[in-house]
Amino acid sequence: GQQLNQSPQSMFIQEGEDVSMNCTSSSIFNTWLWYKQEPGEGPVLLIALYKAGELTSNGRLTAQFGITRKDSFLNISASIPSDVGIYFCAGPSYSGAGSYQLTFGKGTKLSVIP
Amino acid sequence: DTAVSQTPKYLVTQMGNDKSIKCEQNLGHDTMYWYKQDSKKFLKIMFSYNNKELIINETVPNRFSPKSPDKAHLNLHINSLELGDSAVYFCASSQDGQGGWKRYGYTFGSGTRLTVV
Numbered sequence: 001g002q003q004l005n006q007s008p009q010s011m012f013i014q015e016g017e018d019v020s021m022n023c024t025s026s027s028i029f030n031t032w033l034w035y036k037q038e039p040g041e042g043p044v045l046l047i048a049l050y051k052a053g054e055l056t057s058n059g060r061l062t063a064q065f066g067i068t069r070k071d072s073f074l075n076i077s078a079s080i081p082s083d084v085g086i087y088f089c090a091g092p093s094y095s096g097a098g099s100y101q102l103t104f105g106k107g108t109k110l111s112v113i114p
Numbered sequence: 115d116t117a118v119s120q121t122p123k124y125l126v127t128q129m130g131n132d133k134s135i136k137c138e139q140n141l142g143h144d145t146m147y148w149y150k151q152d153s154k155k156f157l158k159i160m161f162s163y164n165n166k167e168l169i170i171n172e173t174v175p176n177r178f179s180p181k182s183p184d185k186a187h188l189n190l191h192i193n194s195l196e197l198g199d200s201a202v203y204f205c206a207s208s209q210d211g212q213g214g215w216k217r218y219g220y221t222f223g224s225g226t227r228l229t230v231v
Contacts, residue, residue: 033219042118042204042222043157050217086155092216101169102208102220104157 004089006105014113019076021108023089032072034063035088037107043088047074081112117141120205120223127195128231135190135226137205144210146188147220148180151202163188164210195230202227 006023013019023032031050035043047058049065049072056063062075076083086107093103118139127133139146145164149157161180162169168180177193192199205223208215 031216035219037155040224042206042224044222045219048218088157090219100216101159101162102215107155107157109155 004091004103004105006087006089006108008108009106010109010111012111012113013079015079015081017079019079019083019110020073021075021087021110022071022073023105024071025091026070027093028069029072029091029093030069031091032063032065033090033102034061034072034074035090035104036085037088038085046087076110079110079112081114084110084112086110115140116223118205118207118221118223120203120226122226123224124227124229126229126231129195129197131195132191132193133195133228134192135203135205135228137188137190137223139186139205139207139221141207141209141221143207143221144185145208145215146182147206147208148188148190149204149206149222151204151225153201157204160190161188192228195228197230200228200230 004023004025034047036046037043047056047063052069053067054065060077064073086109088107089105090102092100121136147162148160150160151157160171160174163180179191181189202225204225206220208220
């Protein structure tokens with residue numbers, strides 16, 4: 001199936017700093033989803049993007065659907081300690097035999113230093 | 115109310131044992147899934163199931179089997195547990211059709227941490 005490449009794999013930032021992470025694919029996606037997984041919990045949907053060029057915000061989070069439809073970016077402004085977690089990009093992709101499934105990137109692990 | 119609930123939260127067992135993890139969703143969703151998250155945090159789909167078909171990831175050993183007594187439940191049975199089965203297992207669910215999972219993704223449970231000793 002299609003693969004999503006996320007970068008960076010991990011990052012350590014100071015509280016109050018802005019954060020940027022991205023996700024790329026070798027093929028086109030029609031939807032980009034960003035999830036956050038906190039320690040000991042399952043992934044939770046943060047933002048969904050549906051159109052090329054779309055920019056969507058959710059509080060201090062802003063995500064963009066790349067013009068080429070092969071990438072997406074997630075920015076977090078003025079980070080706080082509770083932003084700690086793993087951020088996953090995801091999108092529906094063809095998995096063969098007429099089926100589609102949600103494909104996940106390998107995640108960006110964010111650590112915030114108070 | 116918890117949307118997707120899994121039990122137990124933690125499971126420690128010996129090699130060779132058979133164990134089950136239960137999952138229930140109260141969202142009225144059509145399809146349920148099991149994912150395995152390894153130590154590197156990569157989420158790998160194991161099964162997807164609705165009342166029409168079961169789709170199995172071909173890399174999943176046949177010691178793993180999903181059992182669905184009804185639309186709201188998808189349990190995971192594991193036979194002859196091995197050390198390499200240690201991981202966090204997530205159940206998830208989604209809505210099919212227009213405005214379904216392709217727009218809103220899957221809803222995940224909080225995971226079951228399985229440790230095989």
